[in-house]
Amino acid sequence: MSIPLPHFLVVGALLFALGLVTVATRRNAVGVLMGVELILNGANVNFVAFERYVGGGVSGQVFALFVIVLAAAEAAVGLAIVLAVFQLSRSIDVRQADLLRE
């Protein structure tokens, strides 16, 4: 096992960058939520990698677990909001979901 730490960090960074691109460019609200999942996964890879190579103990893994739990909660509420918006306007284009502006 001699995979250096930066390799894991690069994977996490690329996951984060791709998630950022997804969040910024998607117009489908479900697609935007998928991008958020990618970003959280990139952060999680960094947490676990730093814990194994630098920190020691299990703090990083516990933090990753809490991130997973909160991501599940975020996905449930987010998708419920998407369904509610869809019932309201028959569209989940994030550029058309500007009801609160008026």
Next chain:
Amino acid sequence: MNALNVRTLAAWAAGSALVVVFLAGMYALAVAPAARDGLAAGPGGFGLPELLFYLLSAVTLAGAAAVAFVRNILHSAVGLLAALLGAGSLYVLLSADFVAVTQLLVYVGGVLVLVLFAVMLTSRITEVTVSNRSFGLFGGLLLLVAAAPVLVTVALVTPWPAAPPGPLAPSTAAIGDGLLTRWLLPFEVASLILLATLVGAVAIARKELKSDD
């Protein structure tokens, strides 16, 4: 071949080009110098864990690229499946077995099914151009080119105080100990958040009943 097929092909070509560039860069930056200096583990200099790591990161990043660039939202969900599975297997390589299993159960078993349900319930998935329009491949690639090199350079250049890791060992017992002692309060707050989420999601997503007033 119509314009849509050309766009799909371009997205797939961009994704595979990204993976190829990543693998080539990894080889040039790390594997080749390590093999030259004799730092790599194993008699071959490039053992099974390294091979697995590069394969799994390629799967992860290919899935993430599919999420970002594929036009059909259903294909994006399949890409998300690949990305989540790949990240979970990276946790195994990092000696985080419990986190890996949790990733499998919560993300792949729960969140992904939820996402698939939302896709099926909301978008007109037969109309591919409607279901997953984006602001354009050009803008997305521009943002990627702006963000990824900075993060990758920071990850590679910074002198992290990294110690050589110990052998792979199960960590579930230590995590259980920690959750019931040091992280007891966050653990309980997380349960409370999950309960509130459950109630809130049902309250938001259910259809409003018409009241007779």
